[in-house]
Structures are given as structure tokens and as C-alpha cells.
Amino acid sequence: MTTTSSDPRVYAVVMAGGQGTRFWPLSRGKTPKQLLPLAGGEESLLRATVRRIADLVPPERVLIVTGLGLRDAVLAELPELPPENVLAEPVGRNTAPCVGWAAATVARRDPAGVLAVLAADHFIRDEPGYLEVVRRAVRTAASGEMVTVGIRPTRPETGYGYLEVGEPLADGVFRAKRFVEKPDRARAEDFLRAGTFLWNSGMFFFRADVVLAAIERFLPQLARGLAEYDVAAKSGEETAAVARTYATLPSVSIDTGVMERAEQVAVVPGDFGWSDVGSWTTAYELADKDAAGNALPSDAVAVDSERNYVRAPHGKLVALVGVADLVIVDTDDALLVMPRERAQDVRAVVDALRARGSLDKL
Amino acid sequence: MTTTSSDPRVYAVVMAGGQGTRFWPLSRGKTPKQLLPLAGGEESLLRATVRRIADLVPPERVLIVTGLGLRDAVLAELPELPPENVLAEPVGRNTAPCVGWAAATVARRDPAGVLAVLAADHFIRDEPGYLEVVRRAVRTAASGEMVTVGIRPTRPETGYGYLEVGEPLADGVFRAKRFVEKPDRARAEDFLRAGTFLWNSGMFFFRADVVLAAIERFLPQLARGLAEYDVAAKSGEETAAVARTYATLPSVSIDTGVMERAEQVAVVPGDFGWSDVGSWTTAYELADKDAAGNALPSDAVAVDSERNYVRAPHGKLVALVGVADLVIVDTDDALLVMPRERAQDVRAVVDALRARGSLDKL
Numbered sequence: 048m049t050t051t052s053s054d055p056r057v058y059a060v061v062m063a064g065g066q067g068t069r070f071w072p073l074s075r076g077k078t079p080k081q082l083l084p085l086a087g088g089e090e091s092l093l094r095a096t097v098r099r100i101a102d103l104v105p106p107e108r109v110l111i112v113t114g115l116g117l118r119d120a121v122l123a124e125l126p127e128l129p130p131e132n133v134l135a136e137p138v139g140r141n142t143a144p145c146v147g148w149a150a151a152t153v154a155r156r157d158p159a160g161v162l163a164v165l166a167a168d169h170f171i172r173d174e175p176g177y178l179e180v181v182r183r184a185v186r187t188a189a190s191g192e193m194v195t196v197g198i199r200p201t202r203p204e205t206g207y208g209y210l211e212v213g214e215p216l217a218d219g220v221f222r223a224k225r226f227v228e229k230p231d232r233a234r235a236e237d238f239l240r241a242g243t244f245l246w247n248s249g250m251f252f253f254r255a256d257v258v259l260a261a262i263e264r265f266l267p268q269l270a271r272g273l274a275e276y277d278v279a280a281k282s283g284e285e286t287a288a289v290a291r292t293y294a295t296l297p298s299v300s301i302d303t304g305v306m307e308r309a310e311q312v313a314v315v316p317g318d319f320g321w322s323d324v325g326s327w328t329t330a331y332e333l334a335d336k337d338a339a340g341n342a343l344p345s346d347a348v349a350v351d352s353e354r355n356y357v358r359a360p361h362g363k364l365v366a367l368v369g370v371a372d373l374v375i376v377d378t379d380d381a382l383l384v385m386p387r388e389r390a391q392d393v394r395a396v397v398d399a400l401r402a403r404g405s406l407d408k409l
Numbered sequence: 410m411t412t413t414s415s416d417p418r419v420y421a422v423v424m425a426g427g428q429g430t431r432f433w434p435l436s437r438g439k440t441p442k443q444l445l446p447l448a449g450g451e452e453s454l455l456r457a458t459v460r461r462i463a464d465l466v467p468p469e470r471v472l473i474v475t476g477l478g479l480r481d482a483v484l485a486e487l488p489e490l491p492p493e494n495v496l497a498e499p500v501g502r503n504t505a506p507c508v509g510w511a512a513a514t515v516a517r518r519d520p521a522g523v524l525a526v527l528a529a530d531h532f533i534r535d536e537p538g539y540l541e542v543v544r545r546a547v548r549t550a551a552s553g554e555m556v557t558v559g560i561r562p563t564r565p566e567t568g569y570g571y572l573e574v575g576e577p578l579a580d581g582v583f584r585a586k587r588f589v590e591k592p593d594r595a596r597a598e599d600f601l602r603a604g605t606f607l608w609n610s611g612m613f614f615f616r617a618d619v620v621l622a623a624i625e626r627f628l629p630q631l632a633r634g635l636a637e638y639d640v641a642a643k644s645g646e647e648t649a650a651v652a653r654t655y656a657t658l659p660s661v662s663i664d665t666g667v668m669e670r671a672e673q674v675a676v677v678p679g680d681f682g683w684s685d686v687g688s689w690t691t692a693y694e695l696a697d698k699d700a701a702g703n704a705l706p707s708d709a710v711a712v713d714s715e716r717n718y719v720r721a722p723h724g725k726l727v728a729l730v731g732v733a734d735l736v737i738v739d740t741d742d743a744l745l746v747m748p749r750e751r752a753q754d755v756r757a758v759v760d761a762l763r764a765r766g767s768l769d770k771l
Contacts, residue, residue, distance in 0.1 A: 348761045364742060364744070365746075366745045373732070382725060382727045383730070
């Protein structure tokens with residue numbers, strides 16, 4: 048590994064597509080989870096993502112990749128961004144086209160620019176610790192490495208992919224030995240005991256030219272598509288080209304399509320209170336709670352009730368009597384009530400609504 | 410007992426005061442439970458009460474006693490009533506002043522008119538059976554008896570008063586031996602086994618002159634107040650007199666103030682599917698249910714959920730996942746969630762709201 052160049056230009060690439068159906072009924076087509084304040088407080092997950100890296104990445108170098116239908120909402124949420132920095136996908140094609148398109152966009156401005164690929168739905172408790180890890184990952188990426196951030200596991204989680212850490216490359220930087228798919232419980236416990244496995248956070252860092260070369264090698268069909276966009280961009284016709292061909296790009300994740308196929312990947316371990324804000328369970332864990340473990344609107348009335356998570360519109364009075372461990376999400380036109388342990392099954396409701404054609408509620 | 414006079418003139422006196430706080434948040438100061446459709450269907454409890462006896466009592470002989478603040482709402486619900494038939498109490502003083510005022514009002518028109526004192530919050534499944542009992546009670550009352558209707562108990566209910574049946578007076582009419590306060594569980598079971606105890610339904614039948622004479626004897630202070638109203642009524646000043654003195658009338662129930670003190674009371678047993686619609690538990694029991702025992706709005710989504718009772722505004726989508734035996738009542742500005750077995754504890758919520766001064770929610 049070569050030494051890092053000083054002061055690389057960093058471009059944040061925030062992946063903000065998807066709806067987050069597990070946050071129904073608060074998340075909707077027009078207000079997906081990344082635009083909601085789901086990690087406590089009033090700040091949306093997307094805004095928090097951009098704010099956390101603001102010291103390192105000014106707005107003109109923040110790219111948001113999102114769906115065409117969310118372009119205006121994203122710009123409204125982040126008015127400081129140049130509008131052309133919102134890359135609006137006409138259709139979702141997983142993360143490889145998303146990262147590839149962002150990399151091509153960066154490369155036109157700055158081929159050696161470093162992409163910090165971030166998800167719009169992560170919570171981070173220790174922000175200085177996070178920034179330190181990001182800086183280390185950026186320095187490593189500037190030298191030509193493809194870098195992933197691995198989170199030190201705190202429980203035998205079966206909902207995340209893992210990666211195994213190999214030999215050290217530099218202070219706080221290691222070779223990644225291998226990626227591992229979501230394990231079953233027994234394997235997850237083995238990983239936790241071994242101490243050499245990290246959660247794959249889905250944050251990636253690489254130079255634009257480096258990841259484009261990897262795409263050229265591992266996903267040539269995607270590379271051809273991106274080359275067309277480069278040509279179209281020269282005559283101001285990129286949007287039209289994207290509209291025409293994005294749906295034909297290979298639908299594959301950057302993880303399996305590129306990172307897992309690369310001979311060499313570096314990993315920077317992190318330990319900064321990270322959560323994937325993936326369901327109402329996480330939202331409950333991150334919320335402020337009263338002495339009985341309830342996360343409630345401030346004017347709610349709770350009698351003999353414990354460990355409930357309640358969201359309701361401003362001015363709506365919520366009263367609980369003798370209930371525990373419920374998730375209650377009230378909006379102007381929909382109400383969800385379920386035990387917290389069933390949080391994953393919100394999908395069943397969304398599926399039922401889709402099946403019956405209740406599109407106004409989705 | 411004398412034989413009954415034929416075709417007595419019957420006046421329904423419907424007691425429709427009170428708010429029904431146990432139906433919060435649907436029941437409110439301006440829409441108390443008697444104005445709500447709480448027994449299934451769309452008909453309010455009050456309208457159902459008046460409709461059930463319509464064959465016997467035309468609108469001009471229906472008197473509604475309610476609170477001053479509810480006068481307009483009652484007239485809107487029952488537009489066929491002459492406005493002067495709504496007796497609006499400036500303040501609630503339990504049922505003896507309420508019945509006394511109604512009796513005085515009837516007596517001015519028709520001293521031998523029979524009052525059928527009915528509650529506005531009862532559900533009756535077998536309406537022909539009910540009418541038969543009412544007719545029998547009216548005939549008995551026309552002869553000068555004070556009559557109560559007793560319901561054959563179907564369970565050892567501890568929430569109702571009982572009365573013990575004595576010797577027969579006529580076909581389906583008995584002497585009442587004694588009234589019994591709400592019993593504990595063991596006594597209630599004894600009553601059920603004995604077979605000679607009935608639930609005190611709170612429906613009473615007596616001639617206006619008969620009940621006024623009893624009030625004169627047992628509640629002379631009330632009788633004096635009523636006499637003042639008679640005088641004031643002659644000069645069209647009854648409303649002013651009521652406003653001035655109603656609060657000074659003795660606050661006592663017609664049960665304990667008059668009926669339980671009378672030497673002779675007749676009881677007509679009834680068996681017509683009666684329920685006191687006293688809490689969300691009863692509302693659940695009376696509601697239409699799906700195969701899983703849920704009483705839900707027609708467009709609700711229920712996944713792995715059983716025996717829940719849900720009310721929500723029209724157009725509000727309610728989704729349940731993995732919950733059972735809950736009462737969920739959603740209104741535009743308040744939401745209640747509790748297990749059905751805690752239905753009585755809605756009062757705790759109402760008390761808390763009163764204590765904190767959230768009067769707009771009451």
C-alpha cells in the first residue's frame with residue numbers, strides 16, 4: 048500500500064432511494080423513511096447524514112442518488128445543494144448502478160476524487176468517532192484502495208452481513224479477508240466470539256477512477272451504460288439518456304457486484320454507536336424514553352403502560368391504559384398498532400394494501 | 410291490586426344526562442354517549458330508545474331530560490320532538506329531581522298519565538319482547554302501582570343492583586320483596602342460583618300523581634321545589650325558576666330516594682336481551698365481528714389479530730398486526746389504546762386530562 052496523498056477531494060454519495068415500507072404508515076411514497084426524523088429529535092435521517100460529514104464535504108460535493116419521484120422532496124430537505132447534485136433514478140436498480148452513476152458524475156469533474164458512499168438511513172451516536180473513521184477511510188481510498196467500514200458487533204445480529212478482518216495495513220486499517228452473507232444465529236454467535244468479524248456497514252470509500260475501473264472489469268454492461276451517459280452529458284442530454292436506459296442497467300448491489308469480487312479490499316473498523324435504522328424497533332431504541340420505558344408524544348397519557356413506542360400528529364392526544372411493548376403509529380389517514388417484536392411484519396400490511404389497490408395509503 | 414285501566418296515556422321520560430366518560434375519547438362534552446351509535450349500526454342510543462317505544466308513545470309525549478349544554482344536540486338528534494319536551498337541567502342532581510320535574514310536567518297536562526322512565530343508554534335485542542314488558546308495566550302502573558322492570562340475570566354480574574321477587578300480583582307481575590345494592594361476586598353467584606333475584610334495570614313506571622305523592626312523602630324538599638316550578642310555569646317563568654333553584658334540589662337517585670323507601674313496589678320481570686351500554690366492553694359485545702372476533706372498520710387490515718374492538722373516523726385506515734383483545738378508539742384529536750379488560754379504567758385517563766386542564770379533549 049502506498050502512502051496517502053494529502054487532502055483528497057471527497058464527494059459524499061448518499062444513497063437515498065427506496066421507501067422504507069417497514070416504517071409504514073409514517074413512511075409513504077412521497078415521504079420515505081430517509082426524509083423522516085426516525086432517530087429521535089426533529090432532524091430527518093437524510094439531513095443528519097449530510098450534516099455529520101459537513102466538516103469534510105461541502106454541499107457542492109454532496110451527491111444524493113434517489114428516485115425521480117423524490118427529487119423535489121430531497122431538494123426541499125437540502126436546499127443548500129446544487130440541484131444538479133441530485134441524481135434522480137427513473138427506476139431503482141440496486142446500488143451498483145447508483146454508485147456507478149455517481150462515480151461517473153464525479154469523474155467528469157475530478158477523476159481522482161474520493162467517493163464516500165453513505166446510506167441515508169443510518170444513525171450514529173458518536174459523531175467525532177465516526178468522522179475519525181471516515182477520514183481514515185478517505186485517506187486509504189485516496190491511495191487507490193477500495194475501502195469498506197466495518198462495525199464492531201455488539202450482539203449476534205443475524206440481520207447484517209459480516210466481513211472478516213485480515214492483516215493490518217496501517218494504523219486502524221486492515222485487509223478484508225472475506226465478506227460473509229447474513230449468518231444464522233449460531234454462526235453469528237461464533238463471529239461475535241471470534242472477535243475478527245465486523246458488521247458490513249454498507250459505507251464504501253474509493254476514488255472515482257478506481258471504482259469505475261472495477262466496474263469496467265466486473266460489470267462491463269454497467270460500464271457501457273455509464274460511458275453512454277458520459278457521451279450524452281457532453282451535449283447536455285444525460286437526463287434523457289438516463290431516462291431511456293437506466294432500467295436496462297444490471298440490477299446488482301455494489302457489495303456483491305464489485306466489492307466482494309475485488310482481490311483486495313481494505314477495511315476500517317469503527318466503533319461509533321452505529322445503527323441501521325431499519326424498523327420501528329430501532330426507532331424505539333433510539334428514542335428518548337420516560338421512566339417506564341415509553342417513548343411518547345409529550346402530551347400523551349400513559350396509565351400502567353410500559354415500553355411503548357408512540358408517534359402521533361402534533362395536537363393528537365394519545366392515551367394508553369395497561370399496554371406494554373406496543374408500537375403505535377398514528378398519522379392523519381392511517382393508524383398502526385402492533386407489538387414491537389412484530390415490527391418486521393409491517394410489510395404484511397403494506398403487501399395487503401398493495402394487493403387491494405389502496406395506493407393512497409402507500 | 411285493582412284491575413288496570415284500559416289505554417292509559419303513556420309519557421316516555423328518557424334520562425339522557427351525563428357524558429359517559431367511560432366512552433372517552435368518542436364521548437365528549439358535546440357528544441355524550443347517548444348521542445353515539447354504540448350498540449352497533451348507525452343509530453344513536455338515544456334515537457334507538459325513542460324508536461323502540463314509538464308504537465306506544467308518540468313524539469309529543471316523549472320527554473327528554475338532559476343537560477342544558479346538550480339541549481340543542483338532543484333536538485338535532487330528535488327533530489320530531491316539540492322543543493318544550495326537552496327538559497334541560499342547568500346542573501345534574503341525580504335522577505330523583507330529573508324524574509320529579511318530568512312528573513310535574515306531565516301532571517300539568519295529565520295527572521293520571523303514566524310515566525315510563527327509561528335510560529338513554531340501554532341496548533335491547535328482543536324489541537317485541539321488550540314492548541310486551543313495557544305494556545304490562547304500563548298497565549300495572551295505571552292501576553296506581555310503582556313498577557320497576559327486573560331483568561333475569563344471565564351471569565353473576567357485580568356491576569348492577571338486584572331486586573328480589575315476591576308473590577305474584579298478576580300475569581307476569583310480582584311484588585318486589587327488596588332492592589339489593591351491587592353485590593360482591595359470591596353473593597351475585599348466590600342470587601343467580603336462587604333464581605328469585607333480578608337485575609334492577611333502572612326502568613320505572615308510575616302515574617304522575619302517584620310518583621309526585623311519593624316524592625311529597627319521601628323527598629319533601631324536592632316536592633317544594635317542584636311546586637315552585639308549577640307556579641312559575643303558570644306565568645311562563647319555569648325556565649328561570651329552574652335556572653335559579655335546580656342546584657338546590659336534593660341530589661339523590663329515584664331508586665334510593667323513592668322506590669326503595671316505598672312500602673309497595675311491583676316488578677315486571679323481563680328477558681329481552683338487555684344490556685346497559687356501560688363501557689367499551691359492552692360496545693364490543695354488541696358489535697358485529699369477523700371470524701377472528703374483531704369488530705373493525707370495514708377497510709381495516711388485521712394480521713394475526715383477534716378479538717379487537719376498533720373505532721376510527723371514516724377514511725382512516727387502521728392496521729393491526731399480532732394484537733388481541735385490545736380496544737382502540739381513534740378520533741380526530743385523540744387516540745385510546747387499552748386491553749378490553751381495562752375498559753373501566755378509561756376514567757383514569759379522563760381524570761388525568763381534567764387534572765391537567767386539557768378541557769378541549771373532554
